[in-house]
Amino acid sequence: MKTSLPPITRTALTLLTITLAILGRSLAAEEPGAAPADRLAVSAPGTPRPKIKLIYDGDIGPDPCDFTTLSLLHEYHRHGLIELLGVAGETPDPYLASTFSIYNQFYKNDVPIGAYNPKTWATTFSDAVVNRYQKAAREGCHAEQNKTIFEKYGNKATKTADDVVSPVELYRKLLSAAADNSVTIYAAGQLFNFPALLKSPADKISPLTGRQLVEAKVKEVVFMGGCFPDSKGNQFKGTEGAEWNWWAFGNRNTTKYTLETLASLGKPLTYIGWEQGIKIPIGRELTKRLGRNHPTTESYWLMRHVDPKATELPNDNPAYDDLGLFYAVEGGLGKYFQQVRGRVQVNEKGGDTWTPDKDGKEAYITVIPGQEQELRKILTDRISGK
Ligand SMILES: [Ca+2]
Numbered sequence: 001m002k003t004s005l006p007p008i009t010r011t012a013l014t015l016l017t018i019t020l021a022i023l024g025r026s027l028a029a030e031e032p033g034a035a036p037a038d039r040l041a042v043s044a045p046g047t048p049r050p051k052i053k054l055i056y057d058g059d060i061g062p063d064p065c066d067f068t069t070l071s072l073l074h075e076y077h078r079h080g081l082i083e084l085l086g087v088a089g090e091t092p093d094p095y096l097a098s099t100f101s102i103y104n105q106f107y108k109n110d111v112p113i114g115a116y117n118p119k120t121w122a123t124t125f126s127d128a129v130v131n132r133y134q135k136a137a138r139e140g141c142h143a144e145q146n147k148t149i150f151e152k153y154g155n156k157a158t159k160t161a162d163d164v165v166s167p168v169e170l171y172r173k174l175l176s177a178a179a180d181n182s183v184t185i186y187a188a189g190q191l192f193n194f195p196a197l198l199k200s201p202a203d204k205i206s207p208l209t210g211r212q213l214v215e216a217k218v219k220e221v222v223f224m225g226g227c228f229p230d231s232k233g234n235q236f237k238g239t240e241g242a243e244w245n246w247w248a249f250g251n252r253n254t255t256k257y258t259l260e261t262l263a264s265l266g267k268p269l270t271y272i273g274w275e276q277g278i279k280i281p282i283g284r285e286l287t288k289r290l291g292r293n294h295p296t297t298e299s300y301w302l303m304r305h306v307d308p309k310a311t312e313l314p315n316d317n318p319a320y321d322d323l324g325l326f327y328a329v330e331g332g333l334g335k336y337f338q339q340v341r342g343r344v345q346v347n348e349k350g351g352d353t354w355t356p357d358k359d360g361k362e363a364y365i366t367v368i369p370g371q372e373q374e375l376r377k378i379l380t381d382r383i384s385g386k
Pocket of ligand 1: 058059060065066188189321
């Protein structure tokens with residue numbers, strides 16, 4: 001919608017913008033390296049505040065929290081809390097593009113999609129990674145969610161891998177069109193897209209390299225990944241001591257290269273570890289509200305092997321990714337979350353340790369004890385559109 005404002009209003013708006021900008025800077029200046037000021041308070045959807053321009057980067061499936069996160073992204077987008085610039089898939093799954101498209105159809109949004117195509121993904125994924133991913137999807141989790149969701153909810157208008165651009169192309173387009181220092185990335189999966197993007201050369205989309213685009217356009221990155229303060233204390237099965245996302249299906253240095261490069265570019269990086277989402281199980285109430293005929297409900301049924309005739313989900317599931325997205329968009333430091341500043345060190349296999357540093361530009365966040373029930377309720381509300 002275009003509106004033409006009278007000159008006086010434009011001047012007033014300009015002054016207001018300048019005042020807000022100065023206020024924003026002075027707030028940020030109070031505490032070097034602090035989370036943005038709007039991370040400090042949770043507001044209800046619809047409350048006027050600067051819209052976060054967000055790119056989602058992640059794996060969808062097999063965990064239900066991937067699908068609840070997609071629902072939450074679309075709810076935030078349609079409630080105006082974020083401008084969802086695009087969704088970038090990062091796994092070698094031929095049905096990832098169609099899941100993104102089905103959610104666009106379900107929520108009546110038209111969010112740009114980037115996903116890998118089986119015909120070309122060999123330039124990004126080794127055979128070993130593809131095999132480990134497929135083995136995990138089939139055996140570890142006993143479900144190929146995206147394929148089933150396509151068969152059940154796809155239609156003629158559903159886009160597939162052949163209809164969408166690659167994740168790197170999506171990123172290059174979105175970042176080149178964005179204002180400087182304006183884009184928040186929420187990364188809730190393995191980090192395969194980042195090395196490919198950071199190493200991408202100048203092309204017809206942009207004269208900047210991927211590294212230059214990230215340096216110029218990205219404001220901050222929030223990750224669901226790792227385990228804090230270190231991953232050694234947890235016995236992760238089959239992931240060589242690393243948390244699942246940061247293990248990257250055994251692809252050496254994917255996580256280490258990504259985090260070290262982003263840190264060297266001076267980007268504020270926030271992590272929410274595996275151990276936080278486990279405290280916030282959701283699903284039973286949520287799937288009741290969404291109804292059985294919804295891809296997010298479907299993902300819970302598939303993951304839990306629920307009898308197709310059942311009307312209710314027997315268990316909740318950890319809200320790993322949706323909890324991180326909630327923080328990335330609505331904040332809640334001091335109310336729901338606390339943060340520890342410092343610097344992460346990741347080994348070549350994706351295992352992590354932490355060095356505290358009160359002036360660090362990186363932070364991991366944890367749920368404030370006692371806030372778990374409230375977070376379960378608020379996440380259930382948000383994901384179901386309340
Ligand atoms: Ca995920």
